[in-house]
Amino acid sequence: xxxxxxxxxxxxxxxxxxxxxxxxxxxxxxxxxxxxxxxxxxxxxxxxxxxxxxxxxxxxxxxxxxxxxxxxxxxxxxxxxxxxxxxxxxxxxxxxxxxxxxxxxxxxxxxxxxxxxxxxxxxxxxxxxxxxxxxxxxxxxxxxxxxxxxxxxxxxxxxxxxxxxxxxxxxxxxxxxxxxxxxxxxxxxxxxxxxxxxxxxxxxxxxxxxxxxxxxxxxxxxxxxxxxxxxxxxxxxxxxxxxxxxxxxxxxxxxxxxxxxxxxxxxxxxxxxxxxxxxxxxxxxxxxxxxxxxxxxxxxxxxxxxxxxxxxxxxxxxxxxxxxxxxxxxxxxxxxxxxxxxxxxxxxxxxxxxxxxxxxxxxxxxxxxxxxxxxxxxxxxxxxxxxxxxxxxxxxxxxxxxxxxxxxxxxxxxxxxxxxxxxxxxxxxxxxxxxxxxxxxxxxxxxxxxxxxxxxxxxxxxxxxxxx
Ligand SMILES: *Cc1c(COP(=O)(O)O)cnc(C)c1O
Numbered sequence: 001x002x003x004x005x006x007x008x009x010x011x012x013x014x015x016x017x018x019x020x021x022x023x024x025x026x027x028x029x030x031x032x033x034x035x036x037x038x039x040x041x042x043x044x045x046x047x048x049x050x051x052x053x054x055x056x057x058x059x060x061x062x063x064x065x066x067x068x069x070x071x072x073x074x075x076x077x078x079x080x081x082x083x084x085x086x087x088x089x090x091x092x093x094x095x096x097x098x099x100x101x102x103x104x105x106x107x108x109x110x111x112x113x114x115x116x117x118x119x120x121x122x123x124x125x126x127x128x129x130x131x132x133x134x135x136x137x138x139x140x141x142x143x144x145x146x147x148x149x150x151x152x153x154x155x156x157x158x159x160x161x162x163x164x165x166x167x168x169x170x171x172x173x174x175x176x177x178x179x180x181x182x183x184x185x186x187x188x189x190x191x192x193x194x195x196x197x198x199x200x201x202x203x204x205x206x207x208x209x210x211x212x213x214x215x216x217x218x219x220x221x222x223x224x225x226x227x228x229x230x231x232x233x234x235x236x237x238x239x240x241x242x243x244x245x246x247x248x249x250x251x252x253x254x255x256x257x258x259x260x261x262x263x264x265x266x267x268x269x270x271x272x273x274x275x276x277x278x279x280x281x282x283x284x285x286x287x288x289x290x291x292x293x294x295x296x297x298x299x300x301x302x303x304x305x306x307x308x309x310x311x312x313x314x315x316x317x318x319x320x321x322x323x324x325x326x327x328x329x330x331x332x333x334x335x336x337x338x339x340x341x342x343x344x345x346x347x348x349x350x351x352x353x354x355x356x357x358x359x360x361x362x363x364x365x366x367x368x369x370x371x372x373x374x375x376x377x378x379x380x381x382x383x384x385x386x387x388x389x390x391x392x393x394x395x396x397x398x399x400x401x402x403x404x405x406x407x408x409x410x411x412x413x414x415x416x417x418x419x420x421x422x423x424x425x426x427x428x429x430x431x432x433x434x435x436x437x438x439x440x441x442x443x444x445x446x447x448x449x450x451x452x453x454x455x456x457x458x459x460x461x462x463x464x465x466x467x468x
Contacts, residue, residue, distance in 0.1 A: 033077055053428055058091075098454050101429060101431075103244070104296075109363065112356070126352070127348055129334035133337070135353070135354065139357075150293075156311045165193035173345075184237070186210065187250070209227065216396075218251055219240075219250040224237065228264065234262060241284060242273010249400065266289065267292045270290075273400045290313065294308065322342055375448065382443055402443070406439065407463075410439070410466060430458070
């Protein structure tokens with residue numbers, strides 16, 4: 001066997017054998033590649049509008065360029081970074097694009113991107129106090145700032161998760177732990193992640209009960225009252241604060257009254273709409289009455305993926321549901337400071353709050369308020385513009401950044417075809433959906449970079465495509 005030599009001695013040795021640390025990289029090289037990443041990201045953000053809101057991908061081309069056999073020997077990191085920036089990260093929906101008005105845009109702010117980069121670079125972990133006092137403090141502080149901005153009670157506890165689906169899953173697990181299994185009430189406008197979370201938790205279909213909605217698609221409180229009064233096993237009611245379809249907020253105060261009267265846990269899914277409370281939306285004034293609340297910072301709080309917040313108003317309920325007790329964690333367990341691993345089913349968890357904390361510091365609550373209010377106003381502008389456009393009509397008015405419309409005489413298939421054509425030609429991305437059987441096209445206008453002329457251009461293109 002050939003003897004190993006110190007670095008540089010054996011010229012024929014591979015790079016792997018030469019370095020004491022097979023994954024090491026000289027500092028100069030790290031700087032050069034790091035700056036390249038920064039430049040490529042900022043070039044992308046600056047030229048975003050020259051891309052289509054959705055750049056479709058060709059599976060064969062993607063696999064050919066990105067796949068192949070696993071590289072056995074070290075390769076050129078720079079070339080691979082360029083490939084990511086030129087191809088892999090271009091062929092997708094550009095949720096920060098001003099004419100991406102589909103589903104829920106994700107207009108990440110640059111301060112938040114910087115925060116995430118920093119947290120990743122330092123490999124921050126927020127699992128225990130002993131193992132991450134700094135990141136834990138950042139998370140608790142950021143959750144506290146957001147809690148205050150949303151008008152929640154001071155004793156409300158929070159935790160960051162990967163998104164709204166996980167926040168609601170963890171909320172429902174916490175609720176069940178607190179009030180028992182029983183039956184759960186929600187409307188057909190609740191996000192599909194809610195029934196999925198319930199199924200994941202072992203709820204049989206007949207334990208998931210649908211409450212009717214009124215003409216405005218809001219939870220019908222009288223119907224809820226009647227249903228739970230007749231159901232001694234009722235334990236949880238889920239209300240939506242900003243439905244994905246129409247931005248509709250269920251009557252939170254009235255639902256909270258019913259929940260209180262019958263001892264139910266009230267979970268509010270505000271994954272989309274809760275941030276509208278920061279802009280003073282009156283229908284969200286009673287968010288603080290929720291026992292648990294899901295909010296998605298990667299939607300209307302301008303964070304890059306992923307970030308979901310869960311708030312629980314009952315102190316200690318999260319820890320009673322999730323506290324972890326492992327012998328090998330004793331030396332990173334704190335007696336008087338929180339170990340965040342005890343509030344979530346996760347143990348190792350990234351320092352997700354750094355981006356949110358930096359967002360508050362960089363823009364202030366006032367910056368967020370203005371950005372959110374701008375999205376609400378832009379939907380109101382779109383509503384007026386739809387009304388003023390012959391051939392289009394408003395189906396549901398602007399509600400918390402969402403407006404739906406229909407083209408006069410168009411079928412659902414025609415709405416879908418218009419949407420696909422706009423997406424294919426790169427004009428806009430929007431969503432086609434149905435509201436109790438009525439086909440609509442839907443605009444979600446929460447991107448602070450979207451303007452009134454973006455809306456005008458989209459409406460014009462819709463009319464053009466229908467006539468053409
Ligand atoms: C987006 C959304 C969800 C799901 O959130 P994810 O972050 O995608 O998991 C849940 N509820 C509502 C109302 C949403 O808009």
